[in-house]
Amino acid sequence: MPPRVAVKNLKKGGGLFEGVKSNIEALIVGIKYFVDPKRMTLLYPKEYPEHRPGYRGFIVLKKDVCISCAACARVCPSAAMKMVRVTEADPREPGKARQKQYPVINYQRCIFCGYCVDVCPVEALYHLPFHDITYESLADMFLTLEAFQKEPLRPVEKEGSPVVYEFDESAGLVKREKKGGA
Amino acid sequence: MSISEGTIGELRAKGVEVKRLEREYYEIFIGPQHPGSGHMRIIVRLDGDIIVDADPDIGYVHRTMEKLSEGREWIKVTPLVERMTIIDACNVTLPYINAVEKLMDKRPSTRASYLRVLLCEINRIASHLYGFGIFGVFLGHSTAYMWGFGDREVFLELAEILTGTRLTYTYHIPGGVRRDMPQDFPQMARRAVRYMRNRMAEYEKIFLNNPVIVSRLRDVGVISKTRAAELGIVGPTLRGSGVRYDVRLNEPYEVYSELDFEVPVFEEGDALARTLVRMEEIKQSLNIIEQAVDWLEKHRDEPVIAKEDYEKLPKLHKELYEKTGRVKLLPTQISMKVPPGKAVARAEAGRGEIFYYVESDGGVMPYRVRVVTPSARNVIVFKKVVPGHRLMDLPAIYGSIDYFPPEADR
Ligand code: SF4
Ligand code: SF4
Numbered sequence: 165m166p167p168r169v170a171v172k173n174l175k176k177g178g179g180l181f182e183g184v185k186s187n188i189e190a191l192i193v194g195i196k197y198f199v200d201p202k203r204m205t206l207l208y209p210k211e212y213p214e215h216r217p218g219y220r221g222f223i224v225l226k227k228d229v230c231i232s233c234a235a236c237a238r239v240c241p242s243a244a245m246k247m248v249r250v251t252e253a254d255p256r257e258p259g260k261a262r263q264k265q266y267p268v269i270n271y272q273r274c275i276f277c278g279y280c281v282d283v284c285p286v287e288a289l290y291h292l293p294f295h296d297i298t299y300e301s302l303a304d305m306f307l308t309l310e311a312f313q314k315e316p317l318r319p320v321e322k323e324g325s326p327v328v329y330e331f332d333e334s335a336g337l338v339k340r341e342k343k344g345g346a
Numbered sequence: 347m348s349i350s351e352g353t354i355g356e357l358r359a360k361g362v363e364v365k366r367l368e369r370e371y372y373e374i375f376i377g378p379q380h381p382g383s384g385h386m387r388i389i390v391r392l393d394g395d396i397i398v399d400a401d402p403d404i405g406y407v408h409r410t411m412e413k414l415s416e417g418r419e420w421i422k423v424t425p426l427v428e429r430m431t432i433i434d435a436c437n438v439t440l441p442y443i444n445a446v447e448k449l450m451d452k453r454p455s456t457r458a459s460y461l462r463v464l465l466c467e468i469n470r471i472a473s474h475l476y477g478f479g480i481f482g483v484f485l486g487h488s489t490a491y492m493w494g495f496g497d498r499e500v501f502l503e504l505a506e507i508l509t510g511t512r513l514t515y516t517y518h519i520p521g522g523v524r525r526d527m528p529q530d531f532p533q534m535a536r537r538a539v540r541y542m543r544n545r546m547a548e549y550e551k552i553f554l555n556n557p558v559i560v561s562r563l564r565d566v567g568v569i570s571k572t573r574a575a576e577l578g579i580v581g582p583t584l585r586g587s588g589v590r591y592d593v594r595l596n597e598p599y600e601v602y603s604e605l606d607f608e609v610p611v612f613e614e615g616d617a618l619a620r621t622l623v624r625m626e627e628i629k630q631s632l633n634i635i636e637q638a639v640d641w642l643e644k645h646r647d648e649p650v651i652a653k654e655d656y657e658k659l660p661k662l663h664k665e666l667y668e669k670t671g672r673v674k675l676l677p678t679q680i681s682m683k684v685p686p687g688k689a690v691a692r693a694e695a696g697r698g699e700i701f702y703y704v705e706s707d708g709g710v711m712p713y714r715v716r717v718v719t720p721s722a723r724n725v726i727v728f729k730k731v732v733p734g735h736r737l738m739d740l741p742a743i744y745g746s747i748d749y750f751p752p753e754a755d756r
Contacts, residue, residue, distance in 0.1 A: 166606070169611055171611045239422075275425060336497060
C-alpha cells in the first residue's frame with residue numbers, strides 16, 4: 165500500500181475508574197523496572213566500548229604509502245589537515261636529499277567526517293576505531309608528522325576492560341564483556 | 347490593598363498628588379542559561395499565574411550557516427549544515443544534496459535511495475526520542491527522560507554501524523551515499539525494531555496514559571486547524587492540529603512513494619495530540635526500517651552511488667568497495683563544478699518540513715544556500731499560542747512542539 169494519512173483521535177478522558185486503572189498500570193511498569201532494571205550504562209573508564217572496524221575515529225598516516233597529492237588537505241571541510249614540507253633522504257638516490265610534502269592533522273579542528281580517509285587515492289590514511297584521547301595542551305592536539313604516523317595509545321585500555329553492545333529484543337542494547345581482552 | 351475613591355479624594359484635598367498606576371505585570375526571563383530553555387530566552391510577562399505575553403528571544407546560536415555555505419565547496423557544505431540539527435543530521439542534509447542533484451541532473455541509485463531512507467527513519471526515531479526525553483523532564487517525569495535517552499541509544503548504535511559515527515553522519519554525497527550497510531545490519535535492525543515495538547506499549551503506560559501527564563497536556567496549547575494553517579507551522583505540530591501535510595506524502599522524495607506507511611494525524615490540536623503524533627510516527631518509522639532492510643537485503647547487485655559514477659572509479663576503489671562497502675571519494679569531487687541554475691528541495695525532518703533553495707553560478711562553491719528549518723517556523727507558537735495559559739503550561743507547550751533552538755537559528 166502506498167503512504168497514506170491515518171486520522172486518529174485521542175482517547176476520551178475517562179472517569180475515576182480509568183484514572184485509577186492507568187495510575188496502577190504506570191506503577192506496575194515502574195515497579196517492574198525497579199525490580200529488574202535493564203541498564204546499558206557504560207561504566208567508563210572501568211569499561212570502554214569496542215567499536216566496529218568502520219568507526220570513524222582518530223586518523224593515522226602511512227607515510228611510505230603517501231604520494232603527496234594533497235587531496236586530503238583540500239577536502240578537509242574544517243581545514244584540520246595541512247601539508248608540511250620536509251626534507252628527507254631520497255630512497256631512490258642514496259645519499260641525496262629530497263623535498264616532499266606530507267599531511268599533518270590538527271585535532272583542535274577535526275570533526276571526524278572521514279572525508280580525508282575516503283579521498284586518499286592510495287589508502288595512506290586510516291581510521292582507528294576509537295575516539296577517546298585527551299591532550300594535555302591545545303598545542304599537543306596539532307600533531308607533528310612523527311606523531312601522525314603512530315597509532316595513539318588509548319589511555320582507557322590500561323585501566324578498563326572492553327565491552328561490546330549487542331542488540332536484544334527484550335532489552336534493546338545489552339552490554340557484554342568482550343572475550344579475550346582488547 | 348486598594349484605596350477607595352473616597353480616600354483618594356481626601357488625599358487630593360490635602361494636596362497630595364495621587365496617580366493611578368498602570369496594571370503591573372511580573373516579567374520573568376526563562377533562559378538562555380535556563381536548563382529547560384535550550385539556547386534561547388523566552389521573556390514571559392505574567393499577571394499572577396497567567397501568561398499575558400511570551401516573547402521568544404532567538405538567535406543565541408546563529409552561526410551564519412547560509413553565508414558560510416557560500417565559501418566552501420559543494421561537498422563541504424554537508425558537514426556544516428548538519429550541525430544545525432545534530433540530532434537529526436540525516437534528514438536535514440538530505441534536501442541539500444537533493445537540490446544539488448537536481449542541478450547536476452544526477453539521480454542516486456535505488457539502493458542509495460533506500461539507504462538514505464533507512465538512515466532518515468533511524469534518525470527520525472532517535473530525534474523523536476530525544477525530544478520525548480526532554481519533554482519528560484520538562485514535566486518533571488524523569489523516567490521518561492531516562493527512557494527516551496536510553497532507547498535513543500539503540501538507534502544511534504544502528505546509525506553508528508551504518509555510517510561510522512553516532513550523530514554527524516555526513517552520509518549523503520551527490521549521486522549516492524558513502525557506505526553500504528554491513529552484512530549483519532538487517533538482523534540487528536530487525537532486533538532493534540522488535541524491541542522498540544514492544545517498548546512503545548510501556549511508554550504508553552508509564553507516560554502517555556499516565557493521568558498526571560494527561561492532565562498536564564490535555565486541552566493545553568490548543569491550535570485549531572485554521573489557526574495552524576495561518577501560523578504556517580509544520581511537522582508533528584501541524585499534524586497534531588488535523589492538517590494532512592507531510593512532505594513524504596505530498597511531495598515524495600527518494601523512495602517514500604514505494605513504501606507502505608501511515609502518516610498519523612490527530613484532530614485535537616492540543617499538547618497531548620502533538621505528543622501522540624510523534625509517538626505514532628515512531629511506530630511508522632519502525633515499519634519503514636523493516637521494509638528498507640528487507641529490500642536492501644534482496645537487491646544487492648546495485649552500487650550505492652549512481653551507476654555512471656561507479657563505472658568511473660579506479661580499480662583500487664572498486665575493490666575496496668567490494669570488500670568494505672566504503673565508497674571512496676575522487677579528488678575531482680572536491681572541486682566539482684555544478685551547472686548554473688536554481689533548485690529547491692524539501693524533506694520531512696523530525697520536526698517538520700525543511701526547505702532548501704540552492705543556486706549555482708557554475709562555480710566550485712554554491713552561490714546561495716537558503717534554508718528554512720522547521721523550528722524556525724514553529725517558534726511562532728510561543729508568541730501566538732502561549733499567552734492565556736498558566737505558567738506551568740509553558741514547558742508542556744514547549745516540549746510538545748519539540749522546538750530545537752540551534753535548528754531555528756542556523
Ligand atoms: S576527518 Fe574530516 S575534519 Fe578531520 S582531518 Fe579528515 S577531512 Fe578534516
Ligand atoms: S590524500 Fe593520501 S596520498 Fe594524498 S597527500 Fe593525503 S595522505 Fe598523501
